Amino acid sequence: MHKLQHKELADKYMLRILRSLTDPELSNLLRRYGQKSRGVSRHDKIAFVMHAGIPVSNILLRDIFEATDNQGQRKDRVKLLMEDLGLNVSRLGTTLENRVSILMESIKSNAEAEFELLSVSGFKELIDSLSDTIPPVLERLRDEFEIEESEDLEPERLRALGISPLDILYVYTNDEVKAIRDAMGLPKRNNPRLAILNSFASANDKLLEHYELLASRDLAGLQAVGISIKEAEIGAKFEEITKTIFEQLGLKVDEELRKQVSTKKDRPDVILSLGDEDVIIGEVKSYKNGDFAKYSSTSRQVKSYVNRCEGNGNRVSQVLIVSPGFSPDFIESAEMDTEVNISLLESAGLKKILEAYKARRKPKFSARLLTKGGLLKSDLIAKSI
Template sequence: MQAVLKEAFELEANEVIDTEKLRALSITPHDILYLLSNDEVKEVRDSMGLSKRGNPRFAILESFANATDKLIENYDALARRDINALREAGADVIEADIGVKFEEVTKAIFELLELNIDEDLRKDLNTTKDKADIVISLSDNDIIIGEAKTCKNGDFAKYSTTSRQVKAYVTRAENQGKRVAQVLIIAPSFSDDFIESAEMDTEVNISLLEAHGLKLILDAYKSKRNPSFAPKLLTKGGLLKAELIAKNL
């Protein structure tokens, strides 16, 4: 399978292909499935324990979509790395994959809010050492850089480490002529010290958004007949008031 992907997408023979690489190249499950023969697709379907009725490619893609939907519905549990709650909800995720899944689902939520997730720019900005989780393009030059952080016990409190990360991303973006309108950090909750440090940081503009708050915003957005979500709502700074944002969509 690795050889097939490398040939199809013109990758170097010695490149390591993993979830991060595929995401950076905007290669989706849909793209991969249509590289496989019908027999190979059926083998994948059978290995996933899916029904043999209907189109096997559609069955696999629907399974991926359903898995994402379940993780969105249980977004706060995912943020808190609550394996038991996720399993009870039928969202089967192994512990080692939670960080990546939280990042992917956060992007999916922003896309449902019709924000422009710019994977091409993220790929250009990232290095082996510095890898931003999310880049939202507001215009040709203005962007929001997002970080999705899970936390198993208590509030997220690693401000010094996180601020060093995001400031490195901001510097790289600015060196490429981009204006970082805001850094947005999403986590299950934040310690008081983290919130205070973000508000007092004079080097970069930081907004904080709790995971349950982002889900609240999404639910409110989906409930509207003609919803409109302005990205500027994410640039207010400090701990964002998700309830107020949701109320005024």
């Protein structure tokens, strides 16, 4: 579509570039096309350029500069723009034309990496934190990307629409982003958008580091390591960080499918897509005292989820239950259940598997390792990676 419209960059990338320009540069740009710039707001300047169909290459090669600016000054400005946009480039290019071309290719090729900046849970945290802005973040996204009101904008749906965490922060003006950064108490050096994203990534890393405390609902232990959390939030956080672990193991956490098969009564915690309509249903149980022992109620839950998935045309390869520990009766009941295949995995074991995965230079992990049934031996799985 962009090629048919003769667009060098998608509109969202154009917006990033324009928001990184100074007011005098935007004024130069407007005057180049016969528009008045005096008394025109920054918002209106950007809006004009966005709808004028001006090629990005023209803007960066010529339109933002004063007539007296030489080639060296123009090259330096494009280099600074790359830094402002957070682009890591292996080479700068010797000519201005090279440099502009590298900038445009880099901003397009970084699209996939942007989705790796935050996990699903970190993505959700970012959206939740911006819900109090005026207008709220989802309203801004619907307006900016022309998304219908009927669309439920969960993180996985935003990913499917090609909207990254960085795209979300670019629907805010530079001044708004700086105000959000300051309200979060973040340092004022470096790129404010990247600082905000890194803060959510760091918070997620800390929860992951203390995953066992989440699993066992150890509120005092979490607070002792500097994690501010309410007891009512622990279960949801445990679920979110478990999804993060699966993602880091290279598994596909399918939020879109989970939404399709969920009802008000039945909502599986995790669905892992294996391809060819095969899935693993994950149930995540944080538990405060001792080993988890509620097999009858848990089995009713997961069997209901299996029926929902199979009714949707999926094949359930396995049900995986993650908990800090399981009672002997729970383990025996799971092994003897003839209606559904159930694997059990202790939370400490899941973290051990992730640590082994990260420690390998070329790790090999298959979701099939989670489908053996019964209580999984995390030590053996970790050694096989």
